[in-house]
Amino acid sequence: MKMKKSLVSWALVAGCTFSGAVMAAPPTPEMLSYACAGCHGTNGGSAGMTMPSLASQSKASIVDAMKKFKSGDRPSTVMGRLAKGYSDAEFAAMGEFFSKQKFHPTTQMVDAAKAKRGEEIEDANCSRCHIDQGKDGKDDTPVMASQWLEYLKMQAALYDSGARKMPKDMADKWNKLSKEDREALLHFYASVK
Amino acid sequence: MTFDRRSFIKLVGSASGLALAGCATTTGSGDAPAVGKTAELMPKGSARRVVVVGGGYGGTIAAKYIRMLDKSIEVVLVEKSKQFVSCPFSNFYIAGMTNDMNAITIGYDKLAANHGIKMVYAEVTQIDAAAKKVVTTEGTLAYDRCIVSPGIDFRTEEIEGYNAKTAEAFPHAWKAGAQSTLLRNQLQAMPDGGTVVMSMPLTPYRCPPGPYERSCLIAHYLKKHKPKSKLILLDANPDVVSKKPLFTKAWSTYYKDNFQYIGGKKVTQVNVAGKSVSIEGIEDFKGDVINLIPPQRAADIMVKSGLVGDDKRWCPVDAISFESPKAKGVHIIGDATALPSDGPPMPKSGYSANSQAKFCAQNVLNLMNGKPTVEFSGINVCYSAISDHESVSIAQVFNLQNGKIKSPATAISPADFSLTKAEHAYGESWLKNILTEMST
Structure with missing residues (x-):
């Protein structure tokens, strides 16, 4: 690629560079994001059970x-x-x-009884922030619905070990739940479509 | 490589060569050379057409994203095989940790139906940039632009005594499928107390950590099932070229009793009858099973079509459009390319091909539609298993800086192995997601 110095500085100012005679723009949001699909699935809809879906998560x-x-x-x-x-x-x-991106529903095996118990826990404890049963990402609250159970369990383990820090409001609720109820909650979120 | 008449004939006449999937199976090395048909296979209508050659990690994604980004373009994907077998994770199958090759096999029906991609199952015999057409065994395909993701072939002419039958005795298993099964079967048939010899080539070659992962998994298999056996890895490179602290730790921690790594051992000669390989004629290594991964270059079709560079091995491309400087309108991605790089280049990996395919697709469209091209920003993540339940990784971001591809962030897993179990689980999801992305 040939580039005169004056062009380089101009291009930097304009946020562009030249490739031969063709002007190249910085990568678009789409192109930056497409790179994530190798692990997180096309448009952020994950098919891998340990990998979260990014589709429809809030920007924050x-x-x-x-x-x-x-x-x-x-x-x-x-x-x-x-x-x-x-x-x-x-x-x-x-x-x-x-x-x-559109919400990415998943079909996965969950324990129906646990999911039912989880729904009650969710309604009483989580629904103020994780609105619409965790389907709607509000502010910086992540979309929980339809995330893979295996992924949710791995994150819960990180919370429980203290490796991942929990927001205070969430910790106040989570820490009061029994081990069984925490698991039931994850089964519920995994089942929401 | 000297390019005399004999080796040229050997190259263009090599029947096993035209594996167009990034990783497709080609074992029929005794087949007659593929012959192109001159009749037009699928006459071009009014729609502009992109022909994508090769249905592996790069080609499937290029075809899909062109259709996702611009439905007005007709996309024809030409691939030799009806199914694609992934090289990533094929080492698990080789080492007997899974019996299910379906988990690493995809077809093209859903991809074609979901995105309106026209599949042509044929072998490409020529990319004719002057005439803007691809010649295949089923007929020719005219194009407005062509994207080629051809994968690799082997520089077997550099190994004395290597002929069309050698890969049946000493499988490379560096294109997954029948070769993987062959190596797996040889390992399983080997009596306890036997010696396995692996030989890997000088860089650059497909999948830098791949041979080291394979060594770990074969050593794991031997340790578990054939404890009196041993594995020797002969590396043509003077030292470990990928994830060195992690692999050396895995070898010394888990496999010190049945594994030996020897650097600087380039196999230059084979003796199939004597079950041995030779280093420069001065040192021989005998093996009950020999996994010989020969030195590599871009797939033979690229040599034949004049798309390789002065080194006669890899295809130069523009760092933004991936267009070949040797053939206007022909864009090349994946293992076959030599991208202009500042620092360590993007590895020849499935994830690299996936990332490159998307930018190539976007920029091919931008060029066709008279819009400015966009600069590259992509990722490479490669997981390598070090046992049946532990993996390590390299994670890299690459982007364009001063006209060259450079990595602003490259790092491997922590050396304390604290994350190996989690990474093993993430690796499995990587496979699931990337193969789903390629096949739906």
Whole structure:
């Protein structure tokens, strides 16, 4: 690629670079986000049981999660390492993209009795923030509905070990639940479509 | 590689060569060379057409995303096989940790139906950029632009004594499918007390951590089922080239009694009858099972179509559009490419091909529609199993800086193995998600 110095500085100002004679723009929110699909599924709808769906998550929850992964506040395997390759503006662009994707319902095996008990617990404890049975992401509250049970269990274990920090409002409720009720709650969220 | 007349004939005449899926099965090395048909296979209507060659990790995604992004474009995906077997996770099958090859096999019916992609099952014999057509064994396909994701073939001419039958005796299993089964069966048939020899080539080759993962899983298999047996990994590279601290720790922690790594051992000669490989004619290694992964280059079709660079091995491409500087309108992605890079290049991996395919698709559309191209920003994540329940990973972001692809963030798993069980679980979901993305 040939590029005159004056062009480089102009391009930087304009947020563009040149490839030969063709002008190349910075990657769009869609193109940034498509890269996530290798692990999180096309448009953020996950088919893998340990991997969360990003589709229909709120922009704020994605940005919040990515910032925490990047800083190490939230434990992860590859996510924190990848987050270091992106800027806050790119997190916002990706958050915007995923917030516009359709809710991704999953079909999975859950224990019906546990899910029923979980619904009661959810209604009494969680529904003020996780609205519409966890289907609607409000502010920085993540979409819980239809997430894979295996993923929910792994995250619950991280909460219980103290590796992942819980918001105070949530901790107040969660810490009062028995082990069985916590599990029932996860079965419920996994079953919501 | 010197390119004399003999090796040229060997190259273009190599019947086993034209594996167009990134990882497709080709074992019929004794077959006659594929012959292209000149009749037009599917006459082009008024719609603009993109022909995608190769239905592996790159080609399926390029075809799908072109249709997702612009329904006015007709997309034809040309692939030799009706099914694609993934190289990632094939080591589990080889080492007997799963008996189910279906978990790593996909077909194209749902992908084609969901996105209106036209499938052509044929072998490509020529990419004719001047005439803007792809020649296949079933006829020719005219295109406005062509995306090729051809995968790799082997530089077997660099190994003395290697012929069309050698891969049946010393399987490479570096294209998944029948070769994987062959190696698996040899391992299972080997009596306890036997020696397995693995040979891996100099970089660059497909899947940098792949041979090391395979060594761990075969060593695991031997430890469990054939405890008096041993595995020797001969690395042509002077030292471990991928995830070194993690693999060396796995070897010394789990497999120190039945595994030996030897760097700087480039196999230059094979002796099938004597069940041995030779290093420069001065040192021989004998094995009851020999897994010989030969040195690699872009798939033979790329050599034949004049799309490889001066090295005669890999395909140069533009870092934004993935267009070949040697053939206008032909874009190349995946293992076959040599991307302009600043620092360590994107590895030749399934995830790299997936990331590249999306930008290639978008920029092919932008060029066709007279819009500005967009700069690359993609990911590579590669999980490698170190036992039947533990995995490690590399995670990388790549983007365009000063006209070259560079990684602003590259890191491997922590060396204390604190995350290996979680990463094993995430690896399985990676496979599920990426194969679902390719097949639906």
